[in-house]
Amino acid sequence: MNYHWNWGIFLEQVKSGDETYVDWLVTGLGWTLAVSLTAWIIALSIGIAVGALRTTPSRLLVLLANAWVELFRNIPLLVQMFLWFFVVPEFLPRDWSLWVKQDMPAKEFVTAALCLGFFTSSRVAEQVRAGVGSLPRGQRDAALALGLTLPQAYRQVILPQALRIVIPPLTSEFMNVFKNSSVAFAIGVLELTFQARQMQEDSEQGIETYLAVTLLYFICAFTANRGMALIEARTRVPGLIARTG
Amino acid sequence: MGEFDFSVWQPSLPFIRDGLLFTLRLTLVAMSGGIVIGTLLALARLSPIAPLSRIAGAYVDLMRSIPLVLVILWFFLVIPFITGSPVGAETSAVITFTAFEAAFYCEIMRSGIQSVPRGQVDAAQALGLGQAQTMVHVILPQAVRNMIPVLLTQTIVLFQDTSLVYAIGAKDMLKAADVVGKNYNRPVEMIMLSALIYFAICFSLSLAVKQLQKRVAIIR
Incomplete structure (x- = not known):
C-alpha cells in the first residue's frame, strides 16, 4: 500500500466547516489540559485525605478508605x-437528574474531570499511605507526646513530611x-484523542495526524515532569532524602 | 432515582460470555507474548552492547509515554501498511496489546533481574556455567519468581485496559454490553452489569495476588 x-x-x-485542522488540534489540547488539570486538583485533595485516613488508628476509617x-x-x-x-x-x-441530563453546562467536561479525578485519587491515596508509612514512628509519637491532637499531628508533622517524600x-x-x-474521548469530550480520530477520518492523513497528537502528548508529559521536578527541588526535606535524578 | 429494569441481564448473558471470552483471550495472549518479548527487551536493555540497549530503552520509553488509546489507534492505522492488507479490529488489538504490554513487562523483568544478588552470577560462573546458561538456569528463574506478584498485578491492569479496544470497535465484553444495551434500550443497566463483572474479576484476582505475595516472598 x-x-x-x-x-x-x-x-x-x-x-465540514471553515476551521483548519490546526484549530481542531489546538481545541483538543485545550480540553486535554482542562480535563487533566481539574482532575489532578480533585485527585490530590481527595487522595491526600483518603491516603491519610488509611494510616489512622480508627479501624472503621481505614476500612472505608x-x-x-x-x-x-x-x-x-x-x-x-x-x-x-x-x-x-x-x-x-x-x-x-433532569438538570444534569438536559441543562448542565459542559456536561462532558465536568463528568470526565470528576471521573478522572476520583480514579486518580485512589492512586494518589496509595502513594500517600506509603509515604506516611515510611516516616519513622517517632515522629507521630513525639507529636502526640507534645500534646498535639491526632488531626494536628497529621496537619503539622506527618503530612508535611510525607507529602514531600511522595513527590517522585x-x-x-x-x-x-x-x-x-x-x-474521555469516549463520552464526547473534544480533547486531543477525540480530535485525532476526527481529523484522521476527515482528512485521511492518519500518520501526520497521529504524529502531531503524539508529539503534543509528549510535550504535556515532559512539562508535567519538569514542573514536578521543580517542586521536588524546592520542597526537599533537609537531611532526609538523598538527591536523585 | 431513575427506574431500572434488570431483566435485560438475563438475555444478555450469551453475548456477555462471548465478549468476555474475547477479553480473556486477548489478556492471556498479550500477557504471554508480552512477558516473552518483555524479557527479551529487558535482556537487550541490560546488555553491554550499547546500540541494542539504547534501541530497547527508546522503545520502552516511547510506549510508556503515549496514551494507550493512541497506541491502539496508531497500530490499527499502521498494521495494514505493513501487512499489505486490512486486518480486523480483533487481530489489531492482539498485536497492539502484546507490543504495548511488552514495554511494561520489560521494566518489571529488568528490576527482577537486577534484584538477583551479584553472588549468584559469580557462583554460577565459578561452577563453569557460560553467560547464556547463567541467565537461563540461574538468574531468570529467580527473577521471575521474585516478580510473579508484580507480573500478575500488571496483568490485572492489562485485563482492565483491554476495554479500550472500544476505540477501534473490537468485540470485547464492554462492546457486547454496549450492543445489548442499545438493542434492548437499556444502556444504563448494561453498563452496571459490565462494571460489576470487571470489579468482581479484578477484585478477586487482586486478593489472590496478595495471598500469593505472602507465599512467594523472596527467600534469601
Whole structure:
C-alpha cells in the first residue's frame, strides 16, 4: 500500500466547516489540559485525605478508605467514564437528574474531570499511605507526646513530611493523568484523542495526524515532569532524602 | 432515582460470555507474548552492547509515554501498511496489546533481574556455567519468581485496559454490553452489569495476588 504524505494538511480547511485542522488540534489540547488539570486538583485533595485516613488508628476509617481505593482501582477507567456519564445521573433525585441530563453546562467536561479525578485519587491515596508509612514512628509519637491532637499531628508533622517524600511517585501519577485523559474521548469530550480520530477520518492523513497528537502528548508529559521536578527541588526535606535524578 | 429494569441481564448473558471470552483471550495472549518479548527487551536493555540497549530503552520509553488509546489507534492505522492488507479490529488489538504490554513487562523483568544478588552470577560462573546458561538456569528463574506478584498485578491492569479496544470497535465484553444495551434500550443497566463483572474479576484476582505475595516472598 502506498501512503501519500501531505504535511501541509494541518493548514487546510476541514471538510465540514471553515476551521483548519490546526484549530481542531489546538481545541483538543485545550480540553486535554482542562480535563487533566481539574482532575489532578480533585485527585490530590481527595487522595491526600483518603491516603491519610488509611494510616489512622480508627479501624472503621481505614476500612472505608480501603474500600474507596479498591472501588476505583478494580473497574476500568473507560467503564468508570460510562458509569459517571450514564449511570450516576440516574441515582440523583428527579429534579437534579433532569438538570444534569438536559441543562448542565459542559456536561462532558465536568463528568470526565470528576471521573478522572476520583480514579486518580485512589492512586494518589496509595502513594500517600506509603509515604506516611515510611516516616519513622517517632515522629507521630513525639507529636502526640507534645500534646498535639491526632488531626494536628497529621496537619503539622506527618503530612508535611510525607507529602514531600511522595513527590517522585506523584510525578508519574501526574504524567499518567494526561495519558488517561485520552479516555474521555469516549463520552464526547473534544480533547486531543477525540480530535485525532476526527481529523484522521476527515482528512485521511492518519500518520501526520497521529504524529502531531503524539508529539503534543509528549510535550504535556515532559512539562508535567519538569514542573514536578521543580517542586521536588524546592520542597526537599533537609537531611532526609538523598538527591536523585 | 431513575427506574431500572434488570431483566435485560438475563438475555444478555450469551453475548456477555462471548465478549468476555474475547477479553480473556486477548489478556492471556498479550500477557504471554508480552512477558516473552518483555524479557527479551529487558535482556537487550541490560546488555553491554550499547546500540541494542539504547534501541530497547527508546522503545520502552516511547510506549510508556503515549496514551494507550493512541497506541491502539496508531497500530490499527499502521498494521495494514505493513501487512499489505486490512486486518480486523480483533487481530489489531492482539498485536497492539502484546507490543504495548511488552514495554511494561520489560521494566518489571529488568528490576527482577537486577534484584538477583551479584553472588549468584559469580557462583554460577565459578561452577563453569557460560553467560547464556547463567541467565537461563540461574538468574531468570529467580527473577521471575521474585516478580510473579508484580507480573500478575500488571496483568490485572492489562485485563482492565483491554476495554479500550472500544476505540477501534473490537468485540470485547464492554462492546457486547454496549450492543445489548442499545438493542434492548437499556444502556444504563448494561453498563452496571459490565462494571460489576470487571470489579468482581479484578477484585478477586487482586486478593489472590496478595495471598500469593505472602507465599512467594523472596527467600534469601
